[in-house]
Amino acid sequence: MRKETEILRPKYYLDKRGHDLFWHFEHGYYPAVVAISFCYLNMLKYEKRAGRKTQDPSEDLKKARTYYDEYVKLLKKREKDEIHDQGLERVLDCSDLKERGKTYLKRLDRIEEDIKSGRAKQ
Structure with missing residues (x-):
């Protein structure tokens, strides 16, 4: 078993x-x-x-x-x-992919900055 x-x-x-x-x-x-x-x-x-x-x-x-x-x-x-x-339609929608991509990549940059600077909450 x-x-x-x-x-x-x-x-x-x-x-x-x-x-x-x-x-x-x-x-x-x-x-x-x-x-x-x-x-x-x-x-x-x-x-x-x-x-x-x-x-x-x-x-x-x-x-x-x-x-x-x-x-x-x-x-x-x-x-x-x-x-x-x-919400599946939104996940699969690519009509505004360029704009969402910019927003997401900015968010990743902010997260990286917060981690490196110690501002990230643990």
Whole structure:
């Protein structure tokens, strides 16, 4: 029988309220199909990476299992209509991509400056 999967949720992934990305997925902060796809692709990434980045594959395989567990949880929540795809159109819309790109890249620059200057909140 398979052991219970260890949930790898480091503190550095928590927001100001103590919530990680999985919590945001489970509470509908992102379109369901985006959250489910994110978990699915991370499952594949860690599966493929296992034993290649490091000799010991166990950490990557734990991560793959963690993403698999979240993937299943999200599929079930979507099936029960507890999460939805509202906002998907905005995620996929490229009509203002140039402007959104500028805004996003400025945000990344601001984050980098805040971290380097010590202004970033830990």
